Amino acid sequence: MKSLYDRLSPVVRDIPPSGIRRFFDLANQMEDVISLGVGEPDFVTPWHVREACFYSLERGYTTYTSNKGLPELREAIADYLCSFQLAYDPEELVVTVGGSEAIDLAMRTLLCPGDEVLIPEPAYVSYNPCTTLAGGVPVGVPTFAEDEFRLTPENLRKRITPRSKVLILCYPSNPTGAVMSKADLQAIADVVLEHDLFVISDEIYAELTYDGHHASIASLPGMKERTVLISGMSKAFAMTGWRIGYAAAPPEILNLMLKIHQYTILCAPIMGQKAALEALRHGHAEKDKMIDRYNQRRRMIVKGFREIGLACHEPKGAFYAFPDIRSTGLSSEEFAERLLHHSRVAVVPGNVFGQGGEGFVRCSYATSIEQIQKAIERIGNFVRSLGGIK
Structure with missing residues (x-):
């Protein structure tokens, strides 16, 4: 007779747990740890956004909404996307429980x-398991530090087969902080059109673009019709715990995504939707201040890594640095574990983000300047304890 465990889904059994959360949980069990691990703003959601939620509760907004989300919120999202040269009708949008649900809906619809x-x-880390859970086969396409971790058409073409169907883009990138210019994206779009691919474009960090303006592949000729754009309120508006995301897609795709959403989620919480509406209507000044602070921290952490002898490309977006630790002679996993126990700094080993991440660690600078300064000092002491750079 099979054991209970053996009777459970082998697909789910074989999916590894999140490497990010493993280090987060380890750090939580220790004292005096500076965490550069989890990608979450250290800012509290602005008061007027929280107040909008309180006010909605006082007025009795505790019901379901339309499956697609509040019409006024979808209108505000459509207006907001215009700032990125994206023209979507509110009917081409669905409000989801965070960007993560939107990614899952897109995968299950397209594959x-x-x-x-x-x-x-x-x-x-979620792209591979979401692909597997949707019945697809994940195929890694390498990007490299010498290209600032941008996807090149040459590397993309090498991995395309007759079974290739979907390309995932995440720019600005988690974990590398890389961005793609409009010209970079056009070169990728040419390959996508040539091979009749769909695109899932995860643009949750769009606002956190520090040099120039964010470019979306969906804005390029011929691409809106084959792109599912994913975004949300979590990163730029400091609303991670509110779990409000959204997807924009052609009606043929969106209507199928909506079926899954109807049967599994029904709708995102109305209180969170009311808060998101306030953020989009009146939260841009606070958002811009937070982005300015991230930019200061970005420069500081990159400078710090370079001063202690760790090569680090300059991240142009998101709030992650991705220093190269190969010169220490340690693997990513060894470096992260020994750093945590030796110097009480939590980082994420690069290998959890795929084979191309080996030799690097992800460090979130969504924390205070004081904490970043202390973390760099501790990391420098740890590197010196190894005998310096090899």
Whole structure:
């Protein structure tokens, strides 16, 4: 007779737990740890946004909404996307429980069993398991520090097969902080059109672009019709715990995503939707102040890594640095574990983001300048304890 464990889904059994959360949980069990691990703003959601939630509760907004989300919120999202040269009708939008649900909906809608999903690596940890859970096959596409971790058409073409169906883009990138210019994206779009691929474009960090303006592949000719754009309120508006995301897609795709959303989630919480509406209508001044603070921290952490002898490309977006630790002679996993126990600094080993992340660690600078300064000092002491750079 099979054990209970053996009777459970082998697909789910074989998916590894999140490497990010493993180090987060380890750090939580220790004292005096500076965490550069979890990608979450250290800012509290602005008061007027929280107040909008309180006011909605006082007025009795505790019901379901339309499956797609509040019409006024979808209108505000459509207006907001115009700032990125994206023209969507509110009916082409669905409000989701965070960007993560939107990614899952897109995967399950686009994929048939055995379809291949092209994932530029290093990549956000959920893309591979979401692909597998949707019946697809994840295919890593390497990106490199010498290209500032941008996806190149040459590397993309090398991984395309007759089973390739979807390309995932995440720019600005988690974990590398890389960005893609409009010209970079056009070169990728040419390959996508040539091979008749769909695109899932995760643009949750769009606002956190420090040099120039964010470019979306969906804004390019011929691409809106084959792109599912994913974003949300978590990062730029400091609303991670509110779990309000959204997807924008052509009606043929969105209507199928909506079926899954109807049967599994129904709708995002109305209180969070009311708060998101306030953020989009009146929260841009506070958002811009937070982005300015991230920019200061970005410069500081990159400078700090370079001063202690760790090469670090300059992240142009998001709030992550991705220093190269190969010169220490340690693997990413060894470096992160020994750093945590020796110097009480939590970072995420690069290998959890795919093979291309080995030799690097992800460090979130969504924490105070004081904490970043202390962390760099501790990391420098740790590197020196190893005998310096090899």
